[in-house]
Every structure is written in C-alpha cells, then in structure tokens.
C-alpha cells in the first residue's frame with residue numbers, strides 16, 4: 592500500500608495522476624458567498640495593514656495624483672496640515688482593500704458607495720483597524736447568480752481608536768446556490784433623461800471664485816458648468832493587479848485571469864478605487880484643491896479591463912462660500928470616469944474645499 596505521507600509518493604511527471612488528485616481534492620475556500628451575510632452582522636477585518644508614505648506615493652504616482660501637499664512637508668504645512676498626510680484615495684483604498692477577504696473575495700463586482708466621509712487627515716505609520724456591519728442583503732432580480740449586499744464600514748487608527756474614514760458600500764456577491772438562469776445583460780443603459788443644456792460653461796481657472804463665477808454665468812444662460820479633462824491613463828498590469836494587491840485587496844477580479852475568464856467581465860478588471868482615483872486626479876489637476884471632504888452616490892457602471900484608457904468629465908453642482916476656513920470654499924462636483932469609447936465607468940458626487948484666489 593502507498594504511504595501517502597511519503598513526499599515522493601506522488602509522481603508530478605505523471606500528469607494523469609496529478610489531474611486526478613487535484614480534481615478530487617476539496618478546495619479550502621476563501622471569502623464568503625451571499626448566503627453568509629445577514630442584516631446586522633458585524634465583521635472585524637484582521638489584515639495588519641499600516642499606511643506608509645511609500646504606498647501613498649506609489650498610489651499617487653500611478654494614478655496621476657500630483658497635489659504637492661501629499662508629497663512635500665513644506666506645502667503640507669502651508670495647507671494647514673500638522674504633518675504630511677497620506678493621500679485620501681490611498682487611505683480609502685487601503686481601508687476597503689483589507690475588507691475584501693471577508694466581504695467580497697468570492698467574486699462579484701463593486702457596484703457603488705455612499706456617505707464617504709474623511710474624519711481627519713491621516714499620517715504615514717498609522718496602523719488600521721477596520722470593521723463592517725451588514726446593512727442590507729437582497730437577491731438580484733436580473734442576475735440570479737448573485738445577491739446584492741450593502742455594508743457600513745469604518746476605518747480607525749488601531750492605536751487611538753479614532754475614526755479616519757467611513758462609508759457604505761454595495762457589491763454583487765455570488766450565491767452558493769444560484770437560481771437556474773442568469774438573465775442579466777451587461778451594460779444595458781436606461782433610455783431617455785432630461786434634454787441636454789445648450790451651452791456648457793467651463794471655469795476660467797482653478798480657484799473657488801472661478802467655479803462660483805462659472806455657476807453664476809451658467810444660471811444666467813440656462814447652461815451647465817461641465818467640462819472634460821485632457822489627460823487619460825491606460826490600464827496596465829501595475830494599475831489593474833499591482834495597486835489592489837498593495838492595499839491587500841485579494842479580490843480575484845483583479846489578479847486571477849484564469850478564474851475571471853468565466854465571469855461576466857471575461858477578464859480581470861481594475862479595482863474600482865483605482866479607476867475612480869485616476870478620474871479624480873484628472874479633475875484635481877484642473878483645480879486648486881484645499882481638502883477632500885465627502886463623496887456620495889458613487890457608482891461603477893461598467894467594467895474596466897487591461898488596455899482601457901480612463902478619462903474624466905466634471906460637472907459643477909454647487910458652491911458654498913461659508914463652508915470651510917477663510918482661505919477655501921466648498922465646491923460640489925459630479926465626476927465621471929469614461930473609457931476610450933466614451934462609456935461611463937464611474938460616477939460620483941464629491942464635495943471638496945477649493946482654495947480661494949488670494
């Protein structure tokens with residue numbers, strides 16, 4: 592009888608024997624199917640990620656986020672930070688990255704996020720502690736292989752317990768026992784909508800006053816303040832697989848082409864936070880950002896795969912001169928990321944403090 596504790600008992604050059612062993616072996620699963628989640632469940636995420644300047648700089652460089660306050664101590668101080676902070680997009684991606692193993696590693700897609708609030712600037716060296724609560728679960732009527740789960744997540748400083756960022760996020764999650772058919776069609780768009788404005792106004796500059804003047808002009812002309820950004824960024828391996836892995840995001844969607852070949856996208860897709868950060872970087876390159884504040888109603892409309900190029904389009908929705916410190920006012924934008932075929936892939940409402948022209 593073969594001694595199966597003997598390291599040489601399995602001849603790896605015998606492909607038939609190896610195939611048979613692998614096919615019959617049980618898989619030690621990672622992640623959870625839809626049925627695992629119930630409203631009110633609380634999950635503490637364990638991976639030990641600590642924020643670093645290296646990680647933040649890698650994220651910023653690859654996504655074209657060049658705001659000097661996150662690169663240089665002198666500009667950070669001029670902008671009212673005690674110390675040079677890590678970039679908020681990197682912070683958000685890290686907080687979400689370490690939830691993936693527990694929440695979404697099984698597959699399915701990131702559909703949207705709401706109520707994203709940055710509670711305070713965060714510096715390198717901060718170790719993260721992240722918890723999530725299930726706030727909603729439902730089966731998908733158009734895609735019976737999936738359920739839709741919403742979680743409320745809070746990222747804290749592991750040492751002080753202070754909340755750094757919080758948000759609500761919704762994913763499609765595969766069902767362990769799917770209904771018989773998957774009736775959904777990928778990328779179907781709603782028809783109709785309001786008539787388009789005749790005139791699109793673009794701000795003359797990058798300061799709060801420029802956005803406010805543009806909004807005033809648009810009101811007089813029954814126009815919209817809307818413009819696109821020139822830069823584009825083509826999705827390469829580093830963006831699609833490298834950046835999510837650097838945030839400990841273990842979702843197979845970003846780094847397992849074999850598994851993803853048989854999924855609705857047919858290939859690995861970019862981490863939603865990478866796509867979003869690129870479009871936001873394009874927008875930020877045309878404004879004098881003072882602080883990131885809040886995001887709402889973020890949606891991921893379509894897949895972004897290797898070789899796609901991400902561009903940005905911005906609409907200005909509101910200017911509030913009274914929010915924020917004397918040197919800045921709050922501007923609410925609608926940002927849209929779109930690909931080389933002008934297909935929207937991300938949209939979100941962002942309120943940021945923009946420097947005044949003084």
Ligand SMILES: CC(C)(COP(=O)(O)OP(=O)(O)OC[C@H]1O[C@@H](n2cnc3c(N)ncnc32)[C@H](O)[C@@H]1OP(=O)(O)O)[C@@H](O)C(=O)NCCC(=O)NCCSC(=O)C[C@](C)(O)C(=O)O
Pocket residue numbers: 691695696699700701702703704730731732733734739761762763775776777778779840842844855860861862863864889890891892893894895
């Ligand atoms: C998934 C696709 C194919 C579905 O395409 P579709 O045409 O079937 O879309 P749909 O009909 O608009 O949506 C399907 C269902 O989802 C619901 N839904 C839709 N949006 C929301 C929302 N915000 N909140 C709540 N529910 C939402 C919607 O109501 C509908 O429900 P129903 O089936 O019962 O009618 C299409 O939407 C798509 O391609 N989206 C892009 C997905 C993507 O690429 N996300 C980013 C990458 S994945 C990722 O980053 C992963 C991560 C971060 O690592 C990680 O979570 O682990």
